[in-house]
Amino acid sequence: MLKHTTYQSIYNSEVIEVGTGGWKAVERIQELQAMFTRRLLFKLMLAAVIIIIGCTGMVRVFAGSPHDEIPLEQVVVTKGDTLWEIAVEYKPKDMDTRDYINVIKKTNHLKTSGIEAGDVLSLPIYE
Structure with missing residues (x-):
């Protein structure tokens, strides 16, 4: 069994002597390691x-879509209505x-501006 050691603590400059109170230094080192841990x-x-x-x-920001917060009004297209006339009115x-027509087309997933009587359009209502 070793009576003396040459181990030097990185926390203090004293040499630990196992036989003469060195256990206190070892305990102190263990306490410091526990504190850092x-x-x-x-x-x-x-x-x-x-x-x-x-x-x-961030998930909440990306989960919402612009259409979730804008109220929509349902409009039934009657004979003779055009997308331009509906856009001018609403x-x-x-x-x-032209910008509002593009919004209507995007909201209703329309590829063209052609609409027919009986179609139901969702129109965003901006306040």
Whole structure:
């Protein structure tokens, strides 16, 4: 069994002598290691919580679509109606009619501006 050791702590400059109170130094080293381990664990947990909260917010941002928040009005197309006339009637005053027609087409998944009597169009209502 060793009476003396040449191990030198990285935390202090004393040489640990096992036979003369060296166990206190070993215990101190173990306490310091435990403290650093707890700090590291705390920092990792805090980082994980921040990342989870951040990602949750991002999911909400990307999960919504622009149509979820804009109210829609259903309009039944009658004989002789054109998309232009409907757009002029329902568009906001400060919006260009062509832009509103594109919004109507996108909302209703229309490839062309052709509509027929009896079609039901969903028109976004901007306030």
